[in-house]
Amino acid sequence: MEIPEQDAAHMARAVELAGHGHGTTTPNPVVGCVVLDAAGQVVGEGFHAYAGGPHAEVVALAQAGERARGGTAYVTLEPCDHTGRTGPCSRALLDAGVARVVIAVSDPNPKAAGGAARLRDHGVAVTSGVLAGAAERVNEEWLTYARLRRSHVTWKFAATLDGRSAAEDGTSQWITSPEARADVHRLRAASDAIVAGIGTVLADDPHLTARPNAAQGHSGVPSIDSVSRGETVRVVVDPEGRTPQSARVLDDHAPTLVAVAEDVETELKADLLRLPRHAGGLDLHALLRELAAREIVSVFLEGGPTLAGAFIGQGLVDRVVAYLAPAVLGSGPAALGAAGVRTIGEIHRLTFDEISPIGPDVRLIARPAIQPGRET
Incomplete structure (x- = not known):
């Protein structure tokens, strides 16, 4: 036309x-x-x-x-x-x-x-x-939510040019610049939920919250603090219910859901979301459907390579936001773990939508080449 x-x-x-x-x-x-x-x-x-x-x-x-x-x-x-x-x-x-x-x-x-x-x-x-x-x-977040009846997922990671998310000893603060970290908080604040795995909770004890006013918009555009909206929900994917009761993600700064296997026995005092098991972890399709039922439209996936690999492997990442620092480590954990690829013919192809400098770093935004539920 x-x-x-x-x-x-x-x-x-x-x-x-x-x-x-x-x-x-x-x-x-x-x-x-x-x-x-x-x-x-x-x-x-x-x-x-x-x-x-x-x-x-x-x-x-x-x-x-x-x-x-x-x-x-x-x-x-x-x-x-x-x-x-x-x-x-x-x-x-x-x-x-x-x-x-x-x-x-x-x-x-x-x-x-x-x-x-x-x-x-x-x-x-x-x-x-x-x-x-x-x-x-x-409007991609809402259209995914409306068409597929699940939350839209953005996977964010920060890495060196050789794809390392931490050094060999596990240290990772800070690979990227203050400008990149501020941008991450802006994206966090604009999301309905921040999701991390139990490995990240045990290793880093993160808050999984966004800084106040991180989503301040353009001139004349309301900020998150000036409009009526719910708080960003924190979600921990923890199949065996191992989240420590003292974890900062369970504090009162924001509501938290802990997703556990439906058959696990745990004494954890938290808002538990019981889900079917899948491939050694949890059924992430079920997780996103349950979040959508709670009117969570957009999910910001953070944390370690294992959970990211599971989301990628189950075809549940709708957008990737990568922050690459002009640095190399040569060893240490990769940003992405096993994602169901055994041979090059099974590679997960994406398309770049944006490549832009942010401070001394580069921000890359990419999406799967094939996106379910899209009309165009």
């Missing part, structure tokens, strides 16, 4: 606006909207800032007022057609008298879908699929 230049430009702006909602909308999607008047001038812009707050279309229409009548609305996700904590956006667009609506991605949630059909039924011209790839990318 050949996209008119004007449609592409306005949808690109809507995608940019949608990104401002990262980290504050769970369990809702991030959505951006741009409204033009009948003459083609931008008269309203908006994004969904927090769950329970006004949707992107409502914000943009309020800004546009009567100037929206006869105009066009560009929306990154199909306008909802149901009443939840807010009213249906399809009705808001009809009431505003918008003549045309341009949509990037259809809503996969059957409870909310149907907005495009309702608009068409009432004489509104609807165009779908404009910049679908970009809109999918900005």
Whole structure:
């Protein structure tokens, strides 16, 4: 489909606006909207800032007022057609008298879908699929959650150029720079859950929390501290229930779930999540389904190579964020453990989306070449 230049430009702006909602909308999607008047001038812009707050279309229409009548609305996700904590956006667009609506991605949630059909039924011209790839990318966490009924997983690791995550004696502080570590805290704060394995808990006794204000957004964009959202949940994957009662991950700084095997006996006083066993560990598909049932949309996977290898091996990593330091160790643990690859034909292929300097380090963002549940 050949996209008119004007449609592409306005949808690109809507995608940019949608990104401002990262980290504050769970369990809702991030959505951006741009409204033009009948003459083609931008008269309203908006994004969904927090769950329970006004949707992107409502914000943009309020800004546009009567100037929206006869105009066009560009929306990154199909306008909802149901009443939840807010009213249906399809009705808001009809009431505003918008003549045309341009949509990037259809809503996969059957409870909310149907907005495009309702608009068409009432004489509104609807165009779908404009910049679908970009809109999918900005909303990938929620789309994974909605389509696959599991949490979206970002695996983060820091390593030397030769792929070592620690020295031979186990020391690892600090391989990367303060700038890279600050970026990690920003990503942590924008996630619904931080996941680590029992090996990391026993070796490092981490807090698994994000620093305050780490998710501060662009100018005029609400920070995590200024909107209504739940705390980031800490999750320990601990099949045998070996987490010490004194572990810092069990302190009162944030809620914690400890995932244990369903048949294990443990006296651990914690919020336990009992899961089936799988390949010497836990069924991670079941873990992500259980987290999704608790409205945890996005997971930030940290910790050691064993758990990362298990997630990769079970096909459950949706995005990789790697911080590479300009240094080499020559020995020591690798960033990734066994991931189910026995021969080169079974290699896990990824595609790079971003390669950027961050302080003296380099940040790489990559995704699996084949991503289940994606439309584009």
